[in-house]
Amino acid sequence: MTYVPDSSRYAAMQYRRCGNSGVMLPILSLGLWHNFGAITPFETQQAMLRTAFDHGITHFDLANNYGPPYGEAERNFGLHMERDFRPYRDELFISTKAGYDMWPGPYGDHGSRKYLMASIDQSLKRMKLDYVDVFYHHRPDPDTPIEETMGALDQIVRSGKALYVGISNYGPEQARAAIKELKRLGTPCLIHQPNYSMLNRWIEDGLTDVLREEKVGCICFAPLANGLLTGKYLDGIPADSRMAKDSRYLKPAALTDENLNKIRALKDIAEARGQKLHHLALQWVLRDEVVTTALIGASRPEQIVDNLSILDAPALTQEELEQIENILRG
């Protein structure tokens, strides 16, 4: 049946400005890293994308190697574009990336112009798009001059294949150098995509200062620590969870006493606020406006709707923030 998006899709979502650009992003964005490859039914993927867009989630994040197999999430997204989203292209903000291993040989990995220029063409073809809204370099490459990598991003924008560029997983000094070079080239860096959650706070150690100073947006990925911050692993590994179904990146080794004790204590704070732990975790990453949006994943549409309940939740109080700080510092 033809998809007709909910006419009230923009009523409840909140949008934040991305750095000092003209772009507004929803405070929750949807990533297609897991559950959009060959092992997830097409109907489930479709229901997740439709649910997200119906609730004002306008930003979908991909990468060349999301799958499995590599490329499959982009290929599936291309089919969803054709079936559902083509009439709404101008309402969507779509990103992809290159920087990790993608194809065999010396030109399918890292940060060379050779790799990035080929990868964007492949991604556009798979996604059936004329352009992406953001093209990222997925991780720093210490062996390629920053001028070469950023020069490729600049050229991708100038050739109309991307509207904006971003960097992901760059440390503070690497980010500063990339931002400076992009500025010199006349293609400002729109956004940085780092890992950030209550269990992984590395960006507070310099990166957020750089982003604030340079007025670059921040989309933090895995704000629920791959699902750990839902509390679903407190009593074992549920059969329908990521750790049970696809543990390539979330292994039982993450269930340390230290993590589980923190998660239990954080869950108590959430419950005292009348909410679930994952809602607290999402509000917490968004507590400082240096973070533009929290980039969540989902395995079913109900999780997306559930996470939207943060839109009506009271802000975290100073006292709650201090309690959380004490727990996280251990």
Ligand SMILES: NC(=O)c1ccc[n+]([C@@H]2O[C@H](COP(=O)([O-])OP(=O)(O)OC[C@H]3O[C@@H](n4cnc5c(N)ncnc54)[C@H](OP(=O)(O)O)[C@@H]3O)[C@@H](O)[C@H]2O)c1
């Ligand atoms: N730039 C990079 O290097 C990089 C790296 C990693 C990810 N990313 C991006 O970040 C996105 C998100 O990463 P992520 O999927 O690890 O994020 P996450 O939000 O930390 O974890 C998502 C997982 O948590 C569980 N979940 C979410 N909401 C839930 C709810 N309401 N109730 C119960 N469980 C819930 C689901 O797992 P179950 O399967 O257990 O249901 C879901 O798949 C990716 O899709 C990708 O776009 C980028």
